Amino acid sequence: MGNGNTNRAIVLFSLAILLGVFLLPTPEGLSVEGKNALGIFLVAIILWTTNSIPLSVTGLFVIVLLPLLNVMASKDAFALFGNKAVFFILGAFILAAAMMKTGLSKRLALLMLSRFDRTPRRLLCSIMLTSALLSFIMPEHAVAAIMFPVVGSIADSLELEPLNSKYGTLLFLSMAWGAIIGGVGTLLGGARNPLAIGLLEESAGMSITFFEWCVAAIPIVFVMLGAGFIVLNLFFSIDVQDVKAAKTVLGRELESIGSMDIVEKKTAIIMTLTILAWILFGTDVGLAVIAILAAVSLFVFDILTWDDVESNVNWGIILMYGGAIAMGSALAKTGAALWISNLVLDNGYLTPLLLLIIVSLVSIFLTEGISNSAAVAILLPIGFSIGDVLGINPIAMVYMIAIPAGLAFILPMGTPPNAIAYSSGYYEIKEVILPGLILNFTAWIVFIIMALVYWPLVGINIT
Amino acid sequence: MAEINTVLVAFSATSIHRNLAKAALDMAEEQNARLIILNVRDKNMAEKVARVTKDQGFMGRNVVEKLAADIKKDRDELITQRLGMVEEEAAKRGIDFETVKVKGDFVEQVIEAVEMYGVDVVMVASSSIVNDIEKKIDAEVYSFE
Numbered sequence A: 001m002g003n004g005n006t007n008r009a010i011v012l013f014s015l016a017i018l019l020g021v022f023l024l025p026t027p028e029g030l031s032v033e034g035k036n037a038l039g040i041f042l043v044a045i046i047l048w049t050t051n052s053i054p055l056s057v058t059g060l061f062v063i064v065l066l067p068l069l070n071v072m073a074s075k076d077a078f079a080l081f082g083n084k085a086v087f088f089i090l091g092a093f094i095l096a097a098a099m100m101k102t103g104l105s106k107r108l109a110l111l112m113l114s115r116f117d118r119t120p121r122r123l124l125c126s127i128m129l130t131s132a133l134l135s136f137i138m139p140e141h142a143v144a145a146i147m148f149p150v151v152g153s154i155a156d157s158l159e160l161e162p163l164n165s166k167y168g169t170l171l172f173l174s175m176a177w178g179a180i181i182g183g184v185g186t187l188l189g190g191a192r193n194p195l196a197i198g199l200l201e202e203s204a205g206m207s208i209t210f211f212e213w214c215v216a217a218i219p220i221v222f223v224m225l226g227a228g229f230i231v232l233n234l235f236f237s238i239d240v241q242d243v244k245a246a247k248t249v250l251g252r253e254l255e256s257i258g259s260m261d262i263v264e265k266k267t268a269i270i271m272t273l274t275i276l277a278w279i280l281f282g283t284d285v286g287l288a289v290i291a292i293l294a295a296v297s298l299f300v301f302d303i304l305t306w307d308d309v310e311s312n313v314n315w316g317i318i319l320m321y322g323g324a325i326a327m328g329s330a331l332a333k334t335g336a337a338l339w340i341s342n343l344v345l346d347n348g349y350l351t352p353l354l355l356l357i358i359v360s361l362v363s364i365f366l367t368e369g370i371s372n373s374a375a376v377a378i379l380l381p382i383g384f385s386i387g388d389v390l391g392i393n394p395i396a397m398v399y400m401i402a403i404p405a406g407l408a409f410i411l412p413m414g415t416p417p418n419a420i421a422y423s424s425g426y427y428e429i430k431e432v433i434l435p436g437l438i439l440n441f442t443a444w445i446v447f448i449i450m451a452l453v454y455w456p457l458v459g460i461n462i463t
Numbered sequence B: 001m002a003e004i005n006t007v008l009v010a011f012s013a014t015s016i017h018r019n020l021a022k023a024a025l026d027m028a029e030e031q032n033a034r035l036i037i038l039n040v041r042d043k044n045m046a047e048k049v050a051r052v053t054k055d056q057g058f059m060g061r062n063v064v065e066k067l068a069a070d071i072k073k074d075r076d077e078l079i080t081q082r083l084g085m086v087e088e089e090a091a092k093r094g095i096d097f098e099t100v101k102v103k104g105d106f107v108e109q110v111i112e113a114v115e116m117y118g119v120d121v122v123m124v125a126s127s128s129i130v131n132d133i134e135k136k137i138d139a140e141v142y143s144f145e
Helices: A004-023 A032-050 A055-068 A074-082 A084-102 A104-113 A120-134 A140-157 A166-182 A192-204 A210-235 A244-256 A262-285 A287-300 A306-312 A316-333 A336-346 A352-369 A372-390 A394-405 A416-422 A429-457 B018-030 B045-055 B061-092 B106-117 B127-134
Strands: B006-012 B034-041 B097-103 B121-124 B140-143
Touching: A004 A032, A032 A055, A032 A316, A032 A336, A032 A372, A055 A074, A055 A316, A074 A084, A074 A316, A084 A104, A084 A140, A084 A192, A084 A262, A084 A287, A084 A306, A084 A316, A104 A120, A104 A140, A104 A244, A104 A262, A120 A140, A120 A166, A120 A210, A140 A166, A140 A244, A140 A416, A140 B061, A166 A210, A166 A416, A166 A429, A192 A316, A192 A372, A192 A394, A210 A262, A210 A394, A210 A429, A262 A287, A306 B061, A316 A336, A316 A372, A336 A372, A352 A372, A352 A394, A352 A429, A372 A394, A394 A429, A416 B045, B006 B018, B006 B061, B006 B106, B018 B034, B018 B061, B018 B121, B034 B061, B034 B106, B045 B061, B061 B097, B097 B106, B106 B121, B106 B127, B121 B127, B127 B140
Parallel strands: B006 B034, B006 B121, B034 B097, B121 B140
Antiparallel strands: none
């Protein structure tokens, strides 16, 4: 976010664009509502990419612009705040809040980390794997925040010297990259994943279950973890001989949190039952219903208070995701998305394979500069329409955009896990640009190969 | 080379480069000069990370505040420990030294310290800021990346 004057200038610029689009004659093949929806879409793109106002406020702005410009009745626009995906995300954040409040997430992290053998490489592997596995059950940003002090105490115990210790860099990057990669594995790792499903439901009337997402994404996670680990070890050599001190510190930390109390046990049981319910009954009962039931049970069993929820959940999330879904819905229903896709296809040659290659590349690099949810909100509505013309399965399109949108490794301040790792002070920006770029390309290639080879094996066909 | 009475070595946040510290200590010892160890902290780092986590990660106030506190504590401990090592070495070599901790823009704080302490030579880690500093002061500026 820039300074106040720059931000105001950007907002004014976006409004000038909107006014320009509003006053322009309607192009052939596009309705007036469609043209206005495109104008609002441009405003959203400018504001989401520049962050000149908070992402959530842009979502709110979109919701009011839709009825103002006759794109959608206000009743319909505001109703999209109540989308199932928004409530699923809300429930998932409340569950994560309970795991953090009770200390269950930290215990899980310490338990997983304490299983490593006493070699420096295995410790790194264990940090990466722990971050990734925790990101299967809670937001990757929360995982990085939980892991940061733990990894910090490991670095301290090994007496690593910031900027002079490659192993220090390896420790924090393993934490960040593990959380980022793990965040694409389930619907809980990143809110962009349920957002993509919400957009799918609004645009194509189809859905993806919790289990289906896991089947499509988790194997990709493990292959990418391997790739990430190799890239890390190629760029940063291990410059410590022994990590026994880390084992001692982890043991001490585990000892200091004591044995599981009843509240933590109740949280673990609710979390386990919720995940099982999402897998077994998600289709019949609905993911959002289960998420909210789980959230309610946290109050019934005295695990959370409303104050805990208020201080652990950022309510802006509802506005951001509600606005993004409303935007996607407006683009689909007014035919604006189809008009853009025709424009793209009339002026270029595209095949389903080429689209997979281009869309995933754009997604993976767009997310470097903007929030990954904003990347999904911008790309997916257009992706559905182009895919529709080319005969691409909308479910495959969700994966083609949402999974790469979670994989940002280059810019240290680009995503929360990277920013948290960078704040450790162990490395400088210039040291991670090239490894991050290489991992971005590697992740892109791995993703394409998995989409072409693995997905058909589990019944996900691109066309 | 003109007489060197005061050498200033500037570190940012946790960036205590070993080579830079050694070069500054060597010069101060050789020239029998006073050594100013300047630590400029980016006062916004913890806040910047907290803001990214809040705005993009939609984490709640508690998580963000705890994270910011963890980052701040980590960096505070780190810098105290690292500066301590430079101070210890300076004392061992019998160098007259003073440690100055400030917050704010790195280049601005270096220029301010140069004027305040009458510095003859400035040593920094990054070559990219040498020109910015040199333009505004009379002292010589070296970088040790």
